[in-house]
Amino acid sequence: METTIFSGLVLLGPDLEVRPADVVVEAGRIVAIEERRRSPARWICPAFFNAHTHVGDTVAMDVPAPGDLDALVRPPDGLKHRMLRAAPADDCRAGMRATLERMVRGGTTGCADFREGGVRGIELLRMAARDLPIRVVGLGRDGGEMVADGAGIASARDLSGYDEVVARVRARGGIIAFHAGEQDDGDVDPALDCHPDFVVHMTHATDRQLRRCADEGIPIAVCPRSNWRLGVSQGPHHPPITRMLDHGCRVLLGTDNAMFVSPDMASELMFTSFVYGTDAGLLLRAAIEGAAVIGLPSWIETGAWANFLVIDPARGGVGSSHDPVASLVRRLDSSMIETKVFTLKDESMKTIF
Numbered sequence: 001m002e003t004t005i006f007s008g009l010v011l012l013g014p015d016l017e018v019r020p021a022d023v024v025v026e027a028g029r030i031v032a033i034e035e036r037r038r039s040p041a042r043w044i045c046p047a048f049f050n051a052h053t054h055v056g057d058t059v060a061m062d063v064p065a066p067g068d069l070d071a072l073v074r075p076p077d078g079l080k081h082r083m084l085r086a087a088p089a090d091d092c093r094a095g096m097r098a099t100l101e102r103m104v105r106g107g108t109t110g111c112a113d114f115r116e117g118g119v120r121g122i123e124l125l126r127m128a129a130r131d132l133p134i135r136v137v138g139l140g141r142d143g144g145e146m147v148a149d150g151a152g153i154a155s156a157r158d159l160s161g162y163d164e165v166v167a168r169v170r171a172r173g174g175i176i177a178f179h180a181g182e183q184d185d186g187d188v189d190p191a192l193d194c195h196p197d198f199v200v201h202m203t204h205a206t207d208r209q210l211r212r213c214a215d216e217g218i219p220i221a222v223c224p225r226s227n228w229r230l231g232v233s234q235g236p237h238h239p240p241i242t243r244m245l246d247h248g249c250r251v252l253l254g255t256d257n258a259m260f261v262s263p264d265m266a267s268e269l270m271f272t273s274f275v276y277g278t279d280a281g282l283l284l285r286a287a288i289e290g291a292a293v294i295g296l297p298s299w300i301e302t303g304a305w306a307n308f309l310v311i312d313p314a315r316g317g318v319g320s321s322h323d324p325v326a327s328l329v330r331r332l333d334s335s336m337i338e339t340k341v342f343t344l345k346d347e348s349m350k351t352i353f
């Protein structure tokens, strides 16, 4: 059996503890982690999982778009939905593929994607992702949820009968996710009452609602750049990342609409770090841990599937960093990624590139 050894400062386990070590990989699994006294100047970091995307709206990228959240992205007739309906299927698929390729280049090994367009939308997403080394969790709507990995519900406010959708998807073992609290806190409790696998945004959630998420173990995917772009945040209190963490919520990081925001986790990390002042270790964790929501391995641990990035800090001019975790959060760009090791266990696909 072929053995590959990656040496460097390794961010170990869920605490991302930095240790000089060798990571030994066989058949896509980490079979040993051997600590060393010193290591080559490489950082070995778990690959990213983007916890919230809409890759489908790549076709509407950077369209000149004045207007508020409702005018731009609220179903059924927001600008995005009109553009998606008008776009030829080939353009839509090609756009999604370009965005997914961009995500892979940026070190992302998986994403949870809210896909519009019903069953056809999910089919196009699968075609776009074919043979790419990225696990795309498709969360459909308008019927798409029955052929996808689950349902991505726009808002409890926008979908009458959402509880029936939830029941149907649950019955087939699918994932349930809701947008909630993006504009105000009015649609949060109905979403939480459905016990979703995770909620997205919670930009304007109350302390009581955050407490519920913590107590009921419902992770929150925050998308700060999107919130700013869509005018639902003007400051570091929305989304309330600090309060989320204080309450003990499990916070995940996503990039939301590809039409407005690049799907690049390094950019999301950098923005969130500077605007929200979040602890670098907790933030980096939020960019990785989404994989756990769908039962995929996330951390660099013995026995885990190998999903990590080998980073050459010198390429980014950050070789003199005193704190690799802080520098990854504040300064990473894809040119620093020397090697990607992505293993998609459910598709038996192993890639080192």
Ligand SMILES: [Zn+2]
Pocket (backbone or CB within 6 Å): 052, 053, 054, 114, 179, 200, 256, 257
């Ligand atoms: Zn969204």
